Amino acid sequence: xxxxxxxKEYWRILLLTLFVTAALVALFAPGGVMDDDTLVxxxxxxxxDNPTNLEYGLGLDGGTRISAPPTGMTADIxxxxxxxxxxxxxxxxxxxxxxxxxIVRYHEDDNRFTAEVFDGDVTPGEFAAALQEAGVDxxxxxxxxxxxxxxxxxMINTIDLRINEAGLSGGNAYQEATVGDGYYIVTEVPGMxxxxxxxxxxxxxxxxxxxxxxxxxxxxxxxxxxxxxEFDNVGSASYDxxxxxxxxPVTVDNTEDEDGNSPASEYQAAMNEYGFTxxxxxxxxxxxxxxxxFDFDPDNPQWCLLTVVDDEVVDAHSMSxxxxxxxxxxxxxxxxxxxxxxxTQQDAHQLSVNLQSGxxxxxxxxxxxxxxxxxxxxxxxxxxxxxxxxxxxVLTVSGMVYLRYSDPxxxxxxxxxxxxxxxxxxxxxALIRMPLDLSHVAGFIxxxxxxxxDLIIIADEVMDEGDVxxxxxxxxxxxxxxxxxxxxxxxxIIALSPLAVLSLGDLRGFAIITILxxxxxxxxxxxAYGDILQRLLTDK
Amino acid sequence: MGYFDVPEIDYTRYTDRQLAxxxxxxxxxxxxxxxxxxxxxxxxxxxxxxxxxGTELTVQTTTPEEDIPxxxxxxxxxxxxxxxxxxENQYIVQFTSTEQEALSEQAEANLEPDGDASVIQQVSSTxxxxxQQTQQTALLGxxxxxxxxxxxxxxxxxxxxxxxxxxxxxFSDMVIPLAFMSLAxxxxxxxxxxxxxxxxxxxxxxxxxxxxxxxxxxxxxxxSTNRAMQTGVTxxxxxxxxxxxxxxxxxxxxxxLLASIGIILFVGLAADLMNTYMLNLxxxxxxxxxxxxx
Numbered sequence: 001x002x003x004x005x006x007x008k009e010y011w012r013i014l015l016l017t018l019f020v021t022a023a024l025v026a027l028f029a030p031g032g033v034m035d036d037d038t039l040v041x042x043x044x045x046x047x048x049d050n051p052t053n054l055e056y057g058l059g060l061d062g063g064t065r066i067s068a069p070p071t072g073m074t075a076d077i078x079x080x081x082x083x084x085x086x087x088x089x090x091x092x093x094x095x096x097x098x099x100x101x102x103i104v105r106y107h108e109d110d111n112r113f114t115a116e117v118f119d120g121d122v123t124p125g126e127f128a129a130a131l132q133e134a135g136v137d138x139x140x141x142x143x144x145x146x147x148x149x150x151x152x153x154x155m156i157n158t159i160d161l162r163i164n165e166a167g168l169s170g171g172n173a174y175q176e177a178t179v180g181d182g183y184y185i186v187t188e189v190p191g192m193x194x195x196x197x198x199x200x201x202x203x204x205x206x207x208x209x210x211x212x213x214x215x216x217x218x219x220x221x222x223x224x225x226x227x228x229x230e231f232d233n234v235g236s237a238s239y240d241x242x243x244x245x246x247x248x249p250v251t252v253d254n255t256e257d258e259d260g261n262s263p264a265s266e267y268q269a270a271m272n273e274y275g276f277t278x279x280x281x282x283x284x285x286x287x288x289x290x291x292x293x294f295d296f297d298p299d300n301p302q303w304c305l306l307t308v309v310d311d312e313v314v315d316a317h318s319m320s321x322x323x324x325x326x327x328x329x330x331x332x333x334x335x336x337x338x339x340x341x342x343x344t345q346q347d348a349h350q351l352s353v354n355l356q357s358g359x360x361x362x363x364x365x366x367x368x369x370x371x372x373x374x375x376x377x378x379x380x381x382x383x384x385x386x387x388x389x390x391x392x393x394v395l396t397v398s399g400m401v402y403l404r405y406s407d408p409x410x411x412x413x414x415x416x417x418x419x420x421x422x423x424x425x426x427x428x429x430a431l432i433r434m435p436l437d438l439s440h441v442a443g444f445i446x447x448x449x450x451x452x453x454d455l456i457i458i459a460d461e462v463m464d465e466g467d468v469x470x471x472x473x474x475x476x477x478x479x480x481x482x483x484x485x486x487x488x489x490x491x492x493i494i495a496l497s498p499l500a501v502l503s504l505g506d507l508r509g510f511a512i513i514t515i516l517x518x519x520x521x522x523x524x525x526x527x528a529y530g531d532i533l534q535r536l537l538t539d540k
Numbered sequence: 541m542g543y544f545d546v547p548e549i550d551y552t553r554y555t556d557r558q559l560a561x562x563x564x565x566x567x568x569x570x571x572x573x574x575x576x577x578x579x580x581x582x583x584x585x586x587x588x589x590x591x592x593x594g595t596e597l598t599v600q601t602t603t604p605e606e607d608i609p610x611x612x613x614x615x616x617x618x619x620x621x622x623x624x625x626x627x628e629n630q631y632i633v634q635f636t637s638t639e640q641e642a643l644s645e646q647a648e649a650n651l652e653p654d655g656d657a658s659v660i661q662q663v664s665s666t667x668x669x670x671x672q673q674t675q676q677t678a679l680l681g682x683x684x685x686x687x688x689x690x691x692x693x694x695x696x697x698x699x700x701x702x703x704x705x706x707x708x709x710x711f712s713d714m715v716i717p718l719a720f721m722s723l724a725x726x727x728x729x730x731x732x733x734x735x736x737x738x739x740x741x742x743x744x745x746x747x748x749x750x751x752x753x754x755x756x757x758x759x760x761x762x763x764s765t766n767r768a769m770q771t772g773v774t775x776x777x778x779x780x781x782x783x784x785x786x787x788x789x790x791x792x793x794x795x796x797l798l799a800s801i802g803i804i805l806f807v808g809l810a811a812d813l814m815n816t817y818m819l820n821l822x823x824x825x826x827x828x829x830x831x832x833x834x
Contacts, residue, residue, distance in 0.1 A: 368669035492741030494688035498681035
């Protein structure tokens with residue numbers, strides 16, 4: 001037989017062999033097929049005794065997942081370019097909110113403006129009234145729940161940065177749409193407890209330096225002099241042996257704007273103006289470092305720099321002589337660095353994370369959250385159980401098929417074909433690095449189930465009415481069987497496609513695996529089974 | 541031919557009405573159960589944590605099972621021991637409250653740790669409003685899936701009676717397991733929703749097979765029916781067995797998602813056997829002998 005005829009006759013079996021081989025390579029080749037990023041990841045993963053290239057998700061590897069919607073509301077507003085600041089300021093004043101709790105954005109792609117408020121206590125009515133005060137024509141009905149896509153993107157970025165800074169790999173954050181137009185922000189981190197992850201997400205991370213100083217009349221007043229985004233370069237948590245201090249080294253942004261001012265020069269000017277670099281040098285006694293308490297009703301005039309995170313004072317200290325001198329001279333702005341001192345190492349670490357990742361644009365609404373957390377030990381058990389459950393199911397199916405046909409020539413290839421389907425799917429999962437969860441395992445078992453169903457249809461149809469003795473008879477019977485299989489596959493795909501698209505947590509994996517399995521089955525493995533059966537039955 | 545043979549049923553002995561009466565009666569009872577549960581409890585099926593909200597902890601502790609509820613300020617909904625071979629002293633504790641952090645703290649403070657293992661092995665907590673969202677999403681999913689299946693059935697057969705027969709038996713295939721869940725107290729979870737959707741796919745297989753044999757093949761009605769049954773019953777019974785084994789094994793191991801999928805599919809496929817070979821068949825026979833007037 002010449003090669004072309006050979007390929008023509010056995011192309012279905014050849015295709016199956018090809019796919020199974022490719023799947024095995026993807027599964028077991030060390031380093032995986034797409035090895036660009038594996039090299040990086042392997043450094044901390046080589047210790048794992050994972051014989052395959054499969055990746056496991058939260059449900060089979062352990063970790064914590066928290067899903068919660070962002071707090072906030074938005075309104076489309078009709079304003080002229082350049083009016084954004086004005087509207088923002090009016091919002092802050094009218095609603096009595098911090099500058100971090102409201103924002104007006106311009107959306108370039110569809111040329112519109114939106115106003116957002118991220119404070120759970122503001123009602124839509126108040127928001128609309130405040131916007132009207134700013135001269136924007138909106139009413140309560142124009143206010144929508146939720147935040148803009150930009151805000152969500154920023155949040156996801158911030159969360160990603162925070163996870164990475166906590167030194168944990170493999171974590172990620174993404175958004176998921178709900179029915180209606182709501183969104184959830186989902187954060188998954190292996191190796192973190194629910195409490196830790198909750199802290200990481202609750203922390204709004206809004207850092208401010210507030211100057212606490214006497215005004216002209218001698219009464220103490222607060223003035224925000226630096227905000228999180230004005231820092232340029234933030235170091236990691238550090239410790240100063242000599243002075244027994246925990247601190248974070250920071251650099252203030254000294255890029256000049258069109259007026260020749262930079263945050264650094266403005267900070268320096270403010271320090272000089274308020275007297276921090278003259279009378280106030282070293283004059284801060286409100287912070288009792290023993291008890292960690294602050295006394296905001298001091299007897300003497302105080303010049304303190306307060307480190308405020310999420311409206312809570314973390315530390316208060318005076319201007320140090322060196323720093324004060326360079327500011328008084330006006331040279332500090334050329335090398336605008338200083339150390340932010342905080343009481344504990346924990347505070348230093350958090351401050352560093354907050355400054356580096358920036359503030360979470362909007363807080364998360366934990367009143368409608370979902371938390372899932374699994375210990376790695378139990379996850380390992382689940383992996384083992386899934387394997388057992390899978391093997392048991394396959395054995396049951398094989399047993400039933402054998403009982404039914406009692407002809408190994410029919411039954412054996414049937415079971416092998418169904419297994420080939422699972423191998424191809426696993427290979428595919430390893431190839432695209434899909435993290436496997438329990439729901440995927442359910443999908444694999446469902447694939448074996450539907451797969452064998454279809455193979456039974458093929459076998460019965462082909463062996464119908466006596467022996468198959470010619471190629472033509474076989475082909476016509478096979479085509480008939482295929483109509484049923486195709487129709488059944490189409491219904492399964494249609495029935496499960498909503499699950500693959502909707503955000504129903506665990507079920508997406510199940511649906512995706514089942515749909516893929518059905519496709520692989522109909523296009524590759526089941527036709528091949530027909531060929532195998534033909535070879536065996538026609539005794540060619 | 542094998543040890544397991546599909547019996548040939550002499551359908552000529554029964555009228556269409558008799559054949560259809562049984563599955564319709566079962567469907568009626570199932571609907572009554574769901575309606576009754578709806579009137580009594582406000583939902584046709586008890587809603588699980590995924591939909592109603594609540595907290596579930598899997599704890600590893602040497603504290604005896606009966607003393608576990610005392611560790612918490614709030615009475616647990618249920619405490620279930622995990623019966624798998626290498627997981628002694630593991631319990632699944634469920635609460636209606638969503639105070640996940642408080643419950644975790646109480647567990648860690650009041651339950652005796654089992655060796656070095658952490659007391660809390662698994663936490664999952666869903667707030668009521670999150671559950672509400674999920675519920676709507678799941679309903680939408682089921683509705684879209686059912687609608688899609690119905691449209692496809694009509695496209696495939698392009699005649700009213702055979703298509704409606706498929707849709708009717710798929711509907712019944714979903715309602716009967718739901719009623720079973722309601723009676724057996726199995727709460728509706730994401731896993732069971734997946735199983736219900738899988739049922740649409742699985743159950744339509746055997747219906748399509750039967751319709752195909754009867755409508756698109758030459759030959760005697762009863763002969764075609766028998767051939768379709770040989771294949772179809774083998775198929776469904778094989779899947780049922782696989783699901784039974786998967787469901788039981790997963791239940792023993794405490795892997796809930798797989799357990800609920802397995803058990804619901806088993807019940808649904810059993811209902812499918814009845815619906816396909818009684819309801820669908822009677823509709824087809826009526827159609828074949830009385831329905832086609834030309």
